[in-house]
Amino acid sequence: MKASYDPLSLDDHADAERLLASVRKEAPVSCPHPGVNVVATDGLARAVLQDPQTYSSLFNFTLEPGPAPEDTTGAKSVITQTDPPDHAVLRGFLRRWFAPAALRKLEPTVREIVEEVVDALPRTGTVDLVGDLARVIPTRVVYSLIGVPRADWNRVQAWADAANATLPRQNVAVIGELIAYLAGLLQERSASGFRADDIIDGFVQPRPGDPVFDQTEAPLHPLQLILAGTDTTSGLIANVFYRMLEVRTNWMRLLERPELVGQAVEESLRCDSPIQYVLRTVTEPSAIEGCPMSPRDRVVVSLQSANWDEAAWGETASSYDLDRRDSAAHIAFGSGIHACLGAPLARIEARVTLETMLRVHPGLSPAEGFEWKLVPALQMRRPRSLAVNLSPSRGCHHRAYTSETTS
Numbered sequence: 204m205k206a207s208y209d210p211l212s213l214d215d216h217a218d219a220e221r222l223l224a225s226v227r228k229e230a231p232v233s234c235p236h237p238g239v240n241v242v243a244t245d246g247l248a249r250a251v252l253q254d255p256q257t258y259s260s261l262f263n264f265t266l267e268p269g270p271a272p273e274d275t276t277g278a279k280s281v282i283t284q285t286d287p288p289d290h291a292v293l294r295g296f297l298r299r300w301f302a303p304a305a306l307r308k309l310e311p312t313v314r315e316i317v318e319e320v321v322d323a324l325p326r327t328g329t330v331d332l333v334g335d336l337a338r339v340i341p342t343r344v345v346y347s348l349i350g351v352p353r354a355d356w357n358r359v360q361a362w363a364d365a366a367n368a369t370l371p372r373q374n375v376a377v378i379g380e381l382i383a384y385l386a387g388l389l390q391e392r393s394a395s396g397f398r399a400d401d402i403i404d405g406f407v408q409p410r411p412g413d414p415v416f417d418q419t420e421a422p423l424h425p426l427q428l429i430l431a432g433t434d435t436t437s438g439l440i441a442n443v444f445y446r447m448l449e450v451r452t453n454w455m456r457l458l459e460r461p462e463l464v465g466q467a468v469e470e471s472l473r474c475d476s477p478i479q480y481v482l483r484t485v486t487e488p489s490a491i492e493g494c495p496m497s498p499r500d501r502v503v504v505s506l507q508s509a510n511w512d513e514a515a516w517g518e519t520a521s522s523y524d525l526d527r528r529d530s531a532a533h534i535a536f537g538s539g540i541h542a543c544l545g546a547p548l549a550r551i552e553a554r555v556t557l558e559t560m561l562r563v564h565p566g567l568s569p570a571e572g573f574e575w576k577l578v579p580a581l582q583m584r585r586p587r588s589l590a591v592n593l594s595p596s597r598g599c600h601h602r603a604y605t606s607e608t609t610s
């Protein structure tokens with residue numbers, strides 16, 4: 204039987220390392236459903252992402268077996284689902300907050316948030332590093348940047364979690380509730396006259412030359428940022444801590460050489476890509492690696508498979524290696540015109556969280572139950588939970604800890 208990886212199967216997702224390796228070898232472009240093509244190598248993934256004219260982003264983050272719908276009237280106009288020339292207008296507008304220099308200025312705020320979250324942990328004892336740390340920090344950072352009032356954070360996170368969990372199938376009811384909430388927030392802010400230096404303000408108080416959004420469109424953009432910026436970065440933080448503790452010498456090496464923190468983060472993004480794949484729709488008859496594509500065919504670009512591609516990364520491509528060279532050349536943040544706008548922020552959050560935990564809890568170690576149990580969400584890669592022991596002293600953690608690793 205020809206190798207195949209079904210992006211709509213949780214069983215395949217759980218067995219991704221093995222299945223994607225055989226797909227890369229035997230069928231770099233495979234077709235698990237009629238009209239659905241999975242692209243699995245680094246070179247092909249980059250080629251598709253860098254050709255937005257042939258491979259449209261319309262219907263990105265939506266996948267059903269079969270080609271894309273013919274009727275595009277209901278399609279959204281958010282940045283991840285927009286093609287040129289509209290895409291450039293949205294991207295230009297969002298760069299007011301997401302230009303790398305603007306994001307770098309957020310580092311002190313990120314540090315404050317991380318300190319607060321780490322201070323709230325007990326000095327010693329067992330915690331769930333996913334629930335108590337990795338999930339909390341990115342939501343606080345992104346909600347502050349957007350301007351979601353603190354009193355609403357839990358409510359918004361519950362909606363966002365429910366929406367992300369079902370991707371690439373849209374949780375229409377939950378997304379509808381989140382849109383209604385954000386529409387209310389925009390109206391409230393507009394009516395109150397209250398001004399803040401946040402993204403909601405940018406929509407309420409447009410500057411000359413800004414794009415004009417009607418009341419239906421405006422809430423979709425903060426919605427997109429909430430969905431794009433929280434669960435993804437939580438995944439990154441959870442994944443990098445997993446790799447530091449799965450082989451605790453990695454953690455020890457960071458204690459000795461904190462300058463390796465940036466490399467630990469990049470190798471985590473490569474090896475455990477938080478977003479497993481993105482989606483494109485074919486606009487004109489074309490071919491990828493000799494496989495003919497028809498208009499409306501879907502292309503599943505497996506970022507994870509590209510980042511595990513032996514041809515690009517060598518035979519140990521799917522292993523975590525703190526000494527790997529050029530890890531930062533991964534495509535976990537995408538490639539081409541849609542490459543992640545929040546990447547510098549996600550990197551700051553992960554680096555500052557590691558730095559803070561290395562300082563406050565240098566004795567961090569895996570606890571009973573520490574294991575890689577993949578979250579059951581098709582487009583995400585992170586563990587459901589991570590049981591760890593906290594310790595403010597380096598202490599001695601001689602227990603040889605081995606955890607069962609499943610992909």
Ligand code: HEM
Nearest residue numbers: 282283431432435436439477481536537541543544545549
């Ligand atoms: C580790 C964390 C993150 C990962 C792995 C990630 C991954 C990605 C990927 C793969 C894309 C490209 C989508 C495509 O080509 O279809 C993307 C786009 C985007 N991301 Fe991120 N992201 C992360 C964090 C963030 C954060 C923190 C924000 C904002 C708060 C953000 C905002 C965006 C936006 C606005 C886009 C759309 C860019 C465009 O379409 O031009 N992301 N991200």
